[in-house]
Amino acid sequence: MDISAFLDGFAVVTEPQNLFYCLLGVLIGMLIGVLPGLGPAATMAILLPIVYTVDPVSAVIMLAGIYYGAQYGGTITSVLLQLPGEASSVVTVFDGFALAKQGKAGTALGIAAIGSFVGATISIVGLTLLAPLVASWALDFGPPEYAALALLGVLLVATIGSGHTVKALIAATIGLLFATVGRDSFTNASRFTFDSLQLADGLDFVVVAMGLFGVGEILYNLEARYGKAHVPAKVANVWPSRKDMKQSSGAIGRGSLIGFFLGVLPGGGAVMASLAAYATEKRIAKEPERFGRGAIEGVAAPETANNAAATSSFIPLLTLGIPANASMAMLFAALLVLGVSPGPQLVEENPELFWGVINSMYIGNILLLILSIPLVGLFVRILRVRPAILAPITALITILGVYTINNSTFDIFVMIAFGVIGYLMKKTGFEPGPMVLAFVLGAILEDSVRRSLLIFDGDPTGFFTRPISGTILALFVLVVLFPIVGAIRTRRSARTATTDHSDREDSPR
């Protein structure tokens, strides 16, 4: 690892402007984490136009801050209101709310904040050490490897994410189809443009993402009646006692590791990590029945893991150029707008950006620890803000923001159209996440596949005979087959279980 570049990264972060954007990012992240409605990916999408006006490094630092800041904020509503602000904080509700009812809301929030900080910091250290290694290993990747990797990335996001797998795959493939709109870069022929000049350059991914995520989610939230603002439980002493710390230290340690490794996997990310960490603690606990009734480990483990995972999910993006989840796809889009193509060459060609962003996370997490322990009262008060007040503000940010990209009203209507698509997808059980991710990766995927075919002289078996692309594609096949085999097995065991289930029904519970 290049130590001096790493240290220079800190010089970049501590520039006042970058510190300001780091603080702004984590503050926005905390806020949207606390407030129900917009998730981090949607918020990042809505704020993407900012990369056109602000310094590139600052913009990326801010967007990254929104992502990991949201993981901290999501805890607060889970514990105090039993309403998870983020999907990755859903499991925290079980024990967090139980603790709050026992008057220990402060302890839960304090442990969650400390766990989040530890998990994230361990994960950043891992990221610092691992990312340059992965990047240098990936430097020899050619088009076939990229094609295979992008394909695996899209598949994993579709299969591991929430929702029905076939639906997610349909969303992803339609996303790939949308990516082909415009002039073909090889033959210069127009595709799916319907003779529209504005479509000749293709659909702008910032506009598409703002539509599918931003507008789609804003419209969807209009329908959800969150009703009146909630009056949260009182938060007393946030500093956890030594006993609580001792009790949750194991959970924090294990949560950090689980989070780090699941976060690296494409599609894994924070939600899976929080579930897996909670399940692990419950499994190894001496008294598993305490879980769900206010076990402090039940708060510490998932909150640690979701932050560790949020952090390590930067690895595939910064080293391979493959976004691991929807929020990373937004960062990917931001980097492309800035003319930086994320990938193994990033650490060499843009050390300022690479280390600036990674090191901003060390600082950002310290800021978040301060925001969520001494200043937690402020965010608790924000819970009293009614969601209805924020809705028109986000709507205006989205419309005016998208207009400023190209000073074009056409973009507004494209965004609205994708917003309607995003809303209808959510209503019919299709996740817009895989579609956005596939859309962002679509151009790279097509480009790599066609370059590879040139290399292989038109022989597609070449993908399988090269060692690395072959291995990745073998993984691809495994990922496709695994759920099919699993489904058959559960169906078979369900059939055998029905007989003894009917016996059990009669016995007293």
Added chain:
Amino acid sequence: MSERDERPAPARRSDILAELEAETAREREEHRPPAGGPAYQVASTLVALAVGVTGAVLAYGYGLGTLRRPGAGLWPFVIAVVVVILSLLLLVLGRHLDDSEKFTRSSLLVLVGLVTFVGLGVLLPVIGFEIPALLLCVIWLRFLGGETWRSTIVISLVTVTAFYLLFLVGLRIPLPHLF
């Protein structure tokens, strides 16, 4: 929440994760409208199928070429065919999924919101952003959000002024404006 205590203890340890996932899914559903029936599933899948078929037909027209010399249409054609295959698969498998949501009376709110979006897009180049933005705020706060007239007017004015200062004075972005 007392029903949490009545949950039967997990039969097998490996089920903990699955059980958690089911519980979190339930938790998320609580604030949402009821699920739509098979009609919702079939209709949405047919839309996907139509996208796939249209894409395939159009892509075929752009010329497939050969693997050695791929035409402009080859890649989109392959993708569109995958869309068609997956949609047909979903048509068979997905009829009884419960992940869709019924359109209810409150879906009309979404329609109103959509109209204000389009309205702002249409009016922005004509009369600048201030008046349409103010109207959007008023509609969203008073009629979609159920705020009182007093807070509607105060918040709308503050918001539009803040945007004016941020975009035109602060960031110097040439947004169409009246004043």
